[in-house]
Amino acid sequence: MSLALQTAMEDAVIxxxxxxxxxxxxxxxxxLPAGTxxxxxxxxxxxxxxxxxxGITAPVTVRLDGHVGYYAxxxxxxxxxxxxxxxxxGVAENMMAGLVRVxxxxxxxxxxxxxxxxxxxxxxxAARCGISMxxxxxxxxxxxxxxxAFMAQSGNLVVCGDAGEALGDSLYEANLFVKGAVKSLGAxxxxxxxxxxxxxxxxxxxxxxxxxxxxxxxxxxxxxxRLYHFHVDNAGAY
Numbered sequence: 001m002s003l004a005l006q007t008a009m010e011d012a013v014i015x016x017x018x019x020x021x022x023x024x025x026x027x028x029x030x031x032l033p034a035g036t037x038x039x040x041x042x043x044x045x046x047x048x049x050x051x052x053x054x055g056i057t058a059p060v061t062v063r064l065d066g067h068v069g070y071y072a073x074x075x076x077x078x079x080x081x082x083x084x085x086x087x088x089x090g091v092a093e094n095m096m097a098g099l100v101r102v103x104x105x106x107x108x109x110x111x112x113x114x115x116x117x118x119x120x121x122x123x124x125x126a127a128r129c130g131i132s133m134x135x136x137x138x139x140x141x142x143x144x145x146x147x148x149a150f151m152a153q154s155g156n157l158v159v160c161g162d163a164g165e166a167l168g169d170s171l172y173e174a175n176l177f178v179k180g181a182v183k184s185l186g187a188x189x190x191x192x193x194x195x196x197x198x199x200x201x202x203x204x205x206x207x208x209x210x211x212x213x214x215x216x217x218x219x220x221x222x223x224x225x226r227l228y229h230f231h232v233d234n235a236g237a238y
Contacts (some may be wrong), residue, residue, distance in 0.1 A: 012040035012063070021050045029079075032058040037100040050088070053081050057203070059098075070093065073100040076117060095136055108145065111138045113154065120209045130157045132173050139209035149176050158205050160213050170223055171196040175219040177202045179213060233238065 025043060031161070032038060034057075041062045046052055050069035052089065052169040053062050056063055067085035077096040086104035095117040097190065102110075105123035114136025121129075124142035143161030150166070152174035160182035169186020175198060177187070192198075203215045234237040 010167060012042045012061075013038050014042050014044065016044045017047065017049060018045040025052065027055050029058075029060070029062065030054060032056070032060060034058055046085075050089070053079075056081070056098075067183065069102070076100055086123070089133065092117070092136075105142070110140075111136060114138070118205075124161065130174070133157065137205055137209065141206055141209070141211060142181065146183070147186070149174055152172055152176075156201060156205060158202060158209070160211060168223075170227060171221075173221040173223060175201065175203075176229075177218045178221065179218045182221070184221075188224045188227040189221055190224045192220045194218070194220045197201070207212055 007172045036058055037237040039060045043064045046064050046066045046068050048067050048069045051071045052064055052068050053072060054074040057077045059078050059082040061080045063084060066082050068080055069088040070095055071090040072087050073081040073091055074093040076098045078098045079101045081104045087102045087106045089107045090109045090112055091102060091106050092100040093112045098117045101177060103122045106121045106125045108126040109128045109131055110125045111119040112131045113134055115134045117136050119138045125140045125144045127145035127179060128150055129144040129148040130152055131150045133155040134156045137156045139158040141160045144159050144163050146164035147161055147166045148170055149157050149168045151170045153172040154174055156175045159178045163178050163182045165183045165238055166186035168175045168176050168181050168189030171189045198220055199215055201213050202218060206213055206215060
């Protein structure tokens with residue numbers, strides 16, 4: 001945690017889910033005005049509850065102090081949300097803007113359908129990480145499971161570890177940067193040339209995520225563009 005963030009958290013609003021419900025928490029966070037003075041929140045005892053800190057539109061910082069269940073930080077639109085533990089299915093689902101940082105591992109479908117913002121996973125992510133991404137960025141410091149970036153339309157997925165089977169299946173125009181081994185590529189996904197522009201994107205994302213990985217060690221994967229329109233010669237790939 002940075003000094004600035006630590007200082008901000010010292011003046012935080014403390015919200016204890018041992019005595020309040022997740023619904024109450026979300027109602028409090030979702031009704032914050034853009035110019036609120038309550039810019040720092042610490043949520044204690046999340047205890048694996050589902051749908052925590054969802055739909056926030058104010059530029060606040062929320063720290064969930066423990067493991068969370070399904071769909072934490074979903075529909076985030078400008079907040080910084082830190083999960084000090086592991087996250088269940090669909091963390092940061094449909095994010096529009098802001099930052100979500102998982103300090104542990106994430107279950108399947110992390111960052112699904114994200115339109116914007118940055119999701120950082122300090123550990124590993126399970127299957128379908130970045131499924132149907134539509135413009136967001138995801139940096140996984142560990143490995144990802146099978147079918148990651150399935151039907152990803154736009155945005156960037158950075159994997160500092162390995163990737164499972166069928167990476168980038170039915171991919172559109174997202175960029176997939178993987179440092180480790182890829183078990184197999186999905187339909188219409190192929191190795192791409194690492195141009196200067198793509199290298200600049202990767203470098204910026206690694207630095208923004210706080211990773212010390214060197215960009216030169218990554219391979220870029222992208223769409224072969226054979227499945228944009230049906231053609232009988234490609235029928236076996238569908």
